[in-house]
Amino acid sequence: MAKQVSRRRFLTDMARTACGVSLFALGLGLYARRGHALPAEYIRPPGALDEDSFLAACTRCGICVRDCPYGILKLAELGGDNPATGTPYFVARTGPCEMCEDIPCIPNCPTGALDHALTDIEKARMGLAVLIDQEACIAFQGLRCEVCFNVCPVRGKAITLEYQPNKRSGRHAMFIPVVHSEYCTGCGLCEKACILEREAIKVLPIRLAKGELGHHYRLGWKEKAKRGGSLVTPDREHKFNLPEGVEYDYSTGRIYMKKDGGKSGSADDPAKPKGGAASILNRGIQEAK
Amino acid sequence: MATPIEELGHDALAKKGWFGAYRWLILRRITQVAILGLFLLGPVAGVWILKGNLSSSLLLDTVPMVEPIVFLQMLAAGAVGITTTTVVGFLIVTVFYALVGGRAYCAWVCPVNIVTDTAHWLRRKLGIRSSAKISGQARWWMLGFVLLVAAATGSLAWELVNPVSLTHRGIIFGMGAGWAVILGIFAYDLLIARHGWCGHLCPMGALYSAIGSLSPVRMRSDNREACDDCMECFEVCPEPRILPPALKQGMKQGLPPAVLSSLCTNCGRCADICAKDVFAFGLVLPRERMAGPSREGAAKAVDEGTIKQAP
Numbered sequence: 302m303a304k305q306v307s308r309r310r311f312l313t314d315m316a317r318t319a320c321g322v323s324l325f326a327l328g329l330g331l332y333a334r335r336g337h338a339l340p341a342e343y344i345r346p347p348g349a350l351d352e353d354s355f356l357a358a359c360t361r362c363g364i365c366v367r368d369c370p371y372g373i374l375k376l377a378e379l380g381g382d383n384p385a386t387g388t389p390y391f392v393a394r395t396g397p398c399e400m401c402e403d404i405p406c407i408p409n410c411p412t413g414a415l416d417h418a419l420t421d422i423e424k425a426r427m428g429l430a431v432l433i434d435q436e437a438c439i440a441f442q443g444l445r446c447e448v449c450f451n452v453c454p455v456r457g458k459a460i461t462l463e464y465q466p467n468k469r470s471g472r473h474a475m476f477i478p479v480v481h482s483e484y485c486t487g488c489g490l491c492e493k494a495c496i497l498e499r500e501a502i503k504v505l506p507i508r509l510a511k512g513e514l515g516h517h518y519r520l521g522w523k524e525k526a527k528r529g530g531s532l533v534t535p536d537r538e539h540k541f542n543l544p545e546g547v548e549y550d551y552s553t554g555r556i557y558m559k560k561d562g563g564k565s566g567s568a569d570d571p572a573k574p575k576g577g578a579a580s581i582l583n584r585g586i587q588e589a590k
Numbered sequence: 591m592a593t594p595i596e597e598l599g600h601d602a603l604a605k606k607g608w609f610g611a612y613r614w615l616i617l618r619r620i621t622q623v624a625i626l627g628l629f630l631l632g633p634v635a636g637v638w639i640l641k642g643n644l645s646s647s648l649l650l651d652t653v654p655m656v657e658p659i660v661f662l663q664m665l666a667a668g669a670v671g672i673t674t675t676t677v678v679g680f681l682i683v684t685v686f687y688a689l690v691g692g693r694a695y696c697a698w699v700c701p702v703n704i705v706t707d708t709a710h711w712l713r714r715k716l717g718i719r720s721s722a723k724i725s726g727q728a729r730w731w732m733l734g735f736v737l738l739v740a741a742a743t744g745s746l747a748w749e750l751v752n753p754v755s756l757t758h759r760g761i762i763f764g765m766g767a768g769w770a771v772i773l774g775i776f777a778y779d780l781l782i783a784r785h786g787w788c789g790h791l792c793p794m795g796a797l798y799s800a801i802g803s804l805s806p807v808r809m810r811s812d813n814r815e816a817c818d819d820c821m822e823c824f825e826v827c828p829e830p831r832i833l834p835p836a837l838k839q840g841m842k843q844g845l846p847p848a849v850l851s852s853l854c855t856n857c858g859r860c861a862d863i864c865a866k867d868v869f870a871f872g873l874v875l876p877r878e879r880m881a882g883p884s885r886e887g888a889a890k891a892v893d894e895g896t897i898k899q900a901p
Contacts, residue, residue, distance in 0.1 A: 333747035356745035358671025362642035378766020413671030
């Protein structure tokens, strides 16, 4: 009898402990899942694995924080919208990565959370700068700024200036900064340097910054370049449905007036009919009506 | 004759003097604070002896150390990013505590120990005797679930809330809302359960208990015949149920004169508080450990009423 009671009690105790601890584990699991997406304003150090792998590999020791000579890295504190507790991050607007050539934050990482294979800082992809507000960026007002272009450490490659006509003044150029994902490391120096009250250029996680072309797309001109020539046999006999007096030139890919055609055209020069080529093209349309 | 709680430690103080009665406690506090200090020396004074925190660190920029529970979580989460350094760091820590263990980490290194010891001290001062009953197995369940959650989420989930790393990292790198967790542990140990966190729930304590279960450095009780049943060691011991086999009860069963339970934190409070000098640190080699009593002998002793079964 006494033995039975104690067994029942043993099982009850066991069940109670198991329930209590599983509830705790469930809560912890849900909290951990919530922490799997890094908020966009926080950036991992160079060489960091993708976020899911990073959270399995980072021991939260802070050695990278200590080894950063500019002191920009921090370990996330518990609470709020912070990254996963104890993991390292930086905020570009307040303290961007200075892109040290020897990447001192990586070698002492006790795990592979920061990829030791990364030895060229220009290969780092911490994020991607995006000129996100073209309404506020003063370059789009036709004003000279180019600060982001000038501070960019991958000079002339990650950010280039493209000239566009200034339609407002009608006679000036606008110097538009354009980011190239092929070269941008996501260091955030441009975001820090942006002269606006709130920055118009921001480093975003690549998952937010980049689109992705459908994998089934084949761009004809690229395929052609890869093959070294046209992919289909040129069809010299192809009959373009062109208006009378007009011909297609295969070598240039353009439409020209027939030298000998255009009986209805001007007698002076059949190649330059009255009203120009457009009037001949439009004639077909008008006749159809 | 058990000493009344108000007179706890008076005998030891009278006989051994202040330092004698608090020797191991003082040494432990110095160690705990010194380890924190070594981690802080770098960022504060630019002297880099220890870099990182308890989760993993670098001694003199060369020797790696990795917390075993972090390493096990990495394994459970899919072993992403485990390098030679990680394994070496894990082995260094594990071998060290396998030798000096028991749960020496808990008593000599862990910063939460100061919090829960304070709660326990205050509990005694305020005369709070009630305590929730928590299964002695709970910490093992916790350890199991910590690894399970790591496997299920593919991340070091426990490190999001682990009070030990939160406290230590918080002091060195910035606390944030970590204070709430520390305060919670303190209140829980003070008001809800006696030795509630360290003595029942902490999965790191469970892991260190397993690691140090055969360690030779033990609290020996060679002088146990001098024990006068004052029960003061039971009052200060963080794991009181491990003491009887080392004292008179164990003597009658023919058990070796030492605290052999892997739950012992090697804190030395029993040695401090004992006016009869029953306890002293010493070595227990495997041969002595194996020389336990026969089952028959123990059962006979219980039958004859020469010893009582542990409550």
